[in-house]
Amino acid sequence: MEEEYTLDDPTLLLQAASDFGHHPGVHSDASAKAFLHRFPLPVIINGCKNREVAKGFFMVRGWGKQKGSFSEVGCCVQTEDNRGFGFGEYFLEESRSSREMVMEETGKEFGFWEDLWWGDQPLGTQYPRLFRVVVDKNISISSVLGPSRPFSWNLNFRRNLSDSEIEDLEGLMRSLDDLYLSPSVPDARLWPLSSSGLFSVKSFFLALSQSSGSPQNFPSKFVWNSQVPFKVKSFVWLVAHKKVNTNDMLQVRRPYKALSPDICILCMKHGESADHLFLHCSLTIGLWHRLFQLAKMDWVPPRSIYDMMSIKFKGFDNSKRGIVLWQVANIALIRVVWWERNARIFEDKARNSEFLWDSIVFLASLWAFCSKAFKGIPLNVIQLDWIAVCTP
Missing domain, CATH: 1.10.150 (DNA polymerase; domain 1)
Known part of the structure; x- marks a missing residue:
């Protein structure tokens, strides 16, 4: 029987996915399926004589090796006896939260x-x-x-x-x-998360987003909409989730090693954690007080750095420039504190709070200068007076 395809040549598509999945350094199971998810699904291949032949076609390419991998989701191969199967086990088998x-x-x-x-x-x-x-x-x-x-x-x-x-x-x-x-x-x-019974990334994402274990009201705008480099956004995301390598996290990951000393290198008084290092440490809280005094705001330190990011402070006015500059100033403070912590640990260099504040002002002004909101305003003008440049 002559084979017929819904795409121009699914065999080439599958071969391309196979080549993509076997590219050096790329895991074939995940990457090949991610490649095929870019195309309209399902891809129907008619003329396959039996299920085992078609199954073998995928097995030799490294797909479907796990138990239960042949399922009615993802790319579907339709045999002559109408017994369709495909692959989607990467999502179904890897995470029980999908509730297949x-x-x-x-x-x-x-x-x-x-x-x-x-x-x-x-x-x-x-x-x-x-x-x-x-x-x-x-x-x-x-x-x-x-x-x-x-x-x-x-x-x-x-x-x-x-x-x-x-x-x-x-x-x-x-x-x-x-x-x-x-x-x-x-x-x-x-797939019980969609009305059609077929897997979709959207339904899986919505289920994960609405799960009780996910953080509520995550400050996504503060993190991802800020006008800072992407690697800095990623770092702030790690700080919010307490995933940076502070002493308490290192101790959890290496329980058989005793960290000595298990103490905050900035204040030398308390144990080091994300909340302490970026918010409650005496050196850090002094920088936060200075920032809020500059914005002419009275504040009470929140319980955690996560709450600090979630609270919508007025900052430097509600203008577009004021919002941008307040966000980058907060992130610059977090970044400079982390740099100072690493410099004291790995380089045995300590700077005073005045030097750190000047670094925060310069870094925040530089990020603001690169944003569209401050287009046309010289960098030295932004550094000179934050309040003035944010006033309409």
Whole structure:
């Protein structure tokens, strides 16, 4: 049979994705799928004689090697018997927050314990004590329950069950009492976060954004809309999430090493953390007080540096220039404090607060000078009087 394609030549597309995925230094599983997601989906390939041939076509290119990777999402290969499969396991298998759901008909394709097919969680999560002692954690649904009712319950455990585990097993058997499998209908995966049942990056992003564990009201405008270099924005993002290498974080990452001394190098009084270093340290708080005095504002230091970024201070007026200069001044202060901390640790050099303040003024003025809001205003004029240049 002559093959027909919905694109000009999907074979070339797939080969290009394969070459892209096998480029030196690029992980094939993630990058190839990211490449194919740039194109309209699904890409349908007709004329494939059987499922195994098509599956092998992808397997030799490094895709679909993980269990459960062939699913009804992403790029779909359609065989003559209309049993479509594709790949999307990078999103589905790598992150359980995606909450993929298996629509079970025969039960041959998916795992009894690890796939989400009954209830709101995988059975391995619902019954962790049973999951710990089961011999085959990857056993399929049909292998456990059998082809028809009554279920065979082929569950092999490594040892005799305790009383509490027997109660869990009874609860599991009762919960599946109303389950019926249809041997004539093939299994399929359903993406519950979209109405179509197909995976989309947008639905996954919205689910992650709305999850209870994500930070609420993150100061994204303060971080990403500020007129500073991108690497500085990235650094401030790390500071907000407390991911910079302060002593407390280094101790968490290397618990077997004792940091000596575990103390803030700027004040030599308290332990070093992101909140202390960038906000509560006596040297840093003096710089913050000076900035707020320049803006003629009374303030009370917030609890954390995250809160500091989230609070919408009036700063240098509500004009466009005032907003830009206030943002870059805050970020310049954070950046200069980090530079001073590293200089004292790695170079054994210490500068006084007056020198640090002059560095903040210069750096903030330079970033403001490079922004559109201050176009046409000389750098020395901006440095001379922040209040004057922000006044309409």
